[in-house]
Amino acid sequence: MAPMKVYGWAVSPWMARVLVCLEEAGAEYEFVPMSRNGGDHRLPEHLARNPFGEIPVLEDGDLTLYQSRAIARHILRKCKPEFLGAGSLKESAMVDVWVDVDAHQLEPVLKPIVFNCIINPFVGRDVDQGLVDESVEKLKKLLEVYEARLSSNKYLAGDFVSFADLTHFSFMRYFMATEHAVVLDVYPHVKAWWEALLARPSVKKVIAGMPPDFGFGSGNIP
Amino acid sequence: MAPVKVFGSAAFTNVARVLVCLEEVGADYEVVDIDFLAKEHKKPEHLAGNPFGEIPAFQDGDLVLFESRAIAKYVLRKHRTDEVDMLRESNPEEAATVDVWAEVEAHQYSKAVAPIVYECIVYPTAYGIPTNQKVVDESVEKLKKVLEVYEGRLSKQEYLAGSFISVADLNHFPFTLRFMETAYASVFDSFPSVKAWWEKLMLRPSMKKVSADMQRKV
Numbered sequence: 001m002a003p004m005k006v007y008g009w010a011v012s013p014w015m016a017r018v019l020v021c022l023e024e025a026g027a028e029y030e031f032v033p034m035s036r037n038g039g040d041h042r043l044p045e046h047l048a049r050n051p052f053g054e055i056p057v058l059e060d061g062d063l064t065l066y067q068s069r070a071i072a073r074h075i076l077r078k079c080k081p082e083f084l085g086a087g088s089l090k091e092s093a094m095v096d097v098w099v100d101v102d103a104h105q106l107e108p109v110l111k112p113i114v115f116n117c118i119i120n121p122f123v124g125r126d127v128d129q130g131l132v133d134e135s136v137e138k139l140k141k142l143l144e145v146y147e148a149r150l151s152s153n154k155y156l157a158g159d160f161v162s163f164a165d166l167t168h169f170s171f172m173r174y175f176m177a178t179e180h181a182v183v184l185d186v187y188p189h190v191k192a193w194w195e196a197l198l199a200r201p202s203v204k205k206v207i208a209g210m211p212p213d214f215g216f217g218s219g220n221i222p
Numbered sequence: 223m224a225p226v227k228v229f230g231s232a233a234f235t236n237v238a239r240v241l242v243c244l245e246e247v248g249a250d251y252e253v254v255d256i257d258f259l260a261k262e263h264k265k266p267e268h269l270a271g272n273p274f275g276e277i278p279a280f281q282d283g284d285l286v287l288f289e290s291r292a293i294a295k296y297v298l299r300k301h302r303t304d305e306v307d308m309l310r311e312s313n314p315e316e317a318a319t320v321d322v323w324a325e326v327e328a329h330q331y332s333k334a335v336a337p338i339v340y341e342c343i344v345y346p347t348a349y350g351i352p353t354n355q356k357v358v359d360e361s362v363e364k365l366k367k368v369l370e371v372y373e374g375r376l377s378k379q380e381y382l383a384g385s386f387i388s389v390a391d392l393n394h395f396p397f398t399l400r401f402m403e404t405a406y407a408s409v410f411d412s413f414p415s416v417k418a419w420w421e422k423l424m425l426r427p428s429m430k431k432v433s434a435d436m437q438r439k440v
Contacts, residue, residue, distance in 0.1 A: 051371040052330060063315055067325035074318040077311075086311075089300055090285055096292035103328065104289065105274055145273045 003028035004075070007046070008055030009036055009222030010209030013114075013170035014068040015056045019209070020166050021072040023202035025079035036222045069099065069167065076163055083163045094157040098164035101156075102171075109138045110171045117178040122216035136180050143187045150189035169197055170210075177212035225250035226297075229268065230277035232435035234258075235339070235396035236290040237278045241435065242395050243294045245428035246308065247301035253435075258348075291328060291393060298389055308389045316384065323382040323390030331372075334365035335397045342404040362406055369413045376415040391419075395429055399436060 006022065006029055008015040022029050034040040034055060042053050049057045050066040057064065058071040060078075065071045076083045085091030112135045116127045149156060156164040172194060175181065184191045197203055215221045226244070228251055230237040237253075244251045256262045256277055264275045271279030272288035280287045280296075287293045298308040310316035338361045345351035375382065382390045398420060401407065410417045423429055 051374060052326070052368075063318060065318055065322055067322050067329065070318065070321035070325045073321050074314070077314060077317065089296065092299065093285065093287055093292065093296040096295050097287055097289050100289035100292045101274070142274070148273065 002061065003030050005030045005032055005059040006071075007032045007049065007057040007059075008034055008041075010206075011211065011214045011222055012036075012055060013174060013210075014054075016170035016173070016206050016210055017068045017167055018056045018058065018071045018075070019206045020169055020202050021075045021080075021083075021163070023205050024083065024166060024200075025075050027075060027079050034222070069103065072163060072167065082160070083166070085157060085160075085162060091157060091160070091162075095162045095164045098156040098162075099167050102164070102168050105142055106139075106168065107171050109135050109142060110175045113139070113178060113180060114171065114174040117180070118174060118213060119216070122213070132180075136183060139180075140183060143183065143190055146190050147187040150193050155193070165193070165197060166202075169203055169206075172197075173207060173210055174212070174214075223250070224283070225252045227252050227254055227281040229254045229271055229279040229281075230256045230263075232432055234277050235400060236276075238396035238399075238432050238436050239290045239393060240278055240280065240293045240297065241432045242392050242428050243297045243308070243389070245431055246392065246426075247297060247306055249297060249301055291324070294389055294393065308387065308392065310383070310386070310388065316386070320383040320388040320390050323388070324393055326382075327390060327393045330368050331365075331394065332397055334361050334368050335401050337361040338365070338404060338406055339397055339400040342406070343400060358406075362409060365406075365409060366412075369409070369416055372416045372419075373413040376419045381419070391423060392428075394420075395423065395432070396436070399429075399433055 004022070004027060006015070006018060010016065010019065010031070010033075034046070040046060041055055046057070047053055049059070049064050052066065054066060056068055056071060057066050058074070060074065063074075065074055073084060077086065081087070083095075085093070085095040112128070112131050116129075116132050119125075120127050153159065155161045156168075176184070176194070184194065198207075211218065211220070226249060228237060228240055228244070231253060232238050232241055241251075241253070256268060258277070262268055263272070263277050268279060269275055271281065271286050274288065276288065278288070278290055278293065280293045282296075282300075287296060295309060299311070302309065302311075308320075310320050337357050341353045341358050341361075346353060372382075379385060381387045410420065424433070
């Protein structure tokens with residue numbers, strides 16, 4: 001069977017979400033680097049793969065997939081279904097809940113912090129400090145809920161590690177590289193959960209391709 | 223078996239999303255109103271169901287869930303039959319395609335449609351906040367780009383994930399229904415396959431029933 005192909009750039013948090021799942025699955029895959037600066041994602045060749053002109057894209061045989069969470073689910077369903085709680089109505093529901101919490105609660109709050117604090121200074125855009133401050137306050141409220149959850153459960157979906165935990169990694173990685181990382185210090189269970197994620201071999205491998213400044217400092221932008 | 227409980231009325235788009243799925247599978251359910259204006263969703267009783275203080279929450283026996291798209295999947299998975307299979311999880315290729323288009327709904331489509339619905343309907347009527355026309359105009363342009371992609375797809379196949387209806391189609395229902403109540407509904411006229419897909423969806427008994435429930439005021 002031909003290895004899966006994944007297209008994009010490794011610094012992207014959406015790409016990293018997929019790469020972590022490929023690594024956890026122990027799947028054979030080929031990484032096809034694309035240039036964001038060169039506009040590779042807007043070329044007809046890529047639009048034929050993903051009409052929304054985004055990355056990552058996964059090719060698995062005849063199947064071409066986009067949207068990082070859909071790609072991740074496919075990989076896990078195929079190679080590590082227990083990470084989706086497959087076979088258990090309750091476990092799969094809890095995985096789905098916390099994957100969506102990341103998507104609809106946490107990521108919308110982390111994204112403005114990461115983009116303003118890390119990227120904007122490099123690309124000559126103003127830092128919207130008001131938005132950053134507002135987002136940090138919102139984040140604290142969210143972390144209270146995560147703290148409560150992780151105080152009574154080892155992992156987000158319950159006592160088993162799952163896609164719900166893995167899906168959080170990539171945006172958290174960049175948030176934790178900002179000056180606001182200290183926010184986690186008052187949420188000890190969240191901090192411990194985060195450190196446990198960082199210790200996973202899959203995460204260590206993927207983080208190597210994710211410099212905390214998205215590669216801007218070294219001029220190594222995709 | 224006791225009926226499941228959905229906390230929040232159909233007037234809320236995210237509640238309606240769950241109700242459509244319950245109707246599609248013919249499950250017994252009970253809707254428990256949450257008084258939004260009285261901030262009942264921020265009170266301890268509701269927070270026990272949805273710790274983020276949002277609507278809906280959902281209860282099936284001792285299982286409590288939140289996040290409408292996660293609840294929808296649970297309902298569709300639990301009640302899956304050969305005739306009504308909205309997730310296609312026993313077929314990896316179909317399941318993956320369903321997932322792609324469910325994510326497209328959540329991240330491409332709703333990001334364009336929701337601000338239009340909020341600015342044109344929710345903020346003025348529920349909060350007395352005037353429409354931010356700049357946000358609306360930008361969102362309409364975004365929506366047109368998204369609908370171009372949808373048109374390409376739906377001109378070649380009946381439903382978003384293929385020849386079969388799935389949760390990806392169903393999840394579009396509540397925000398699209400509200401969007402059709404705004405002055406921008408005619409945007410769909412330029413996308414005939416999308417318009418036909420929507421009109422076909424609206425013929426489904428589940429959509430008719432929940433549409434009627436959605437006409438109640440918040």
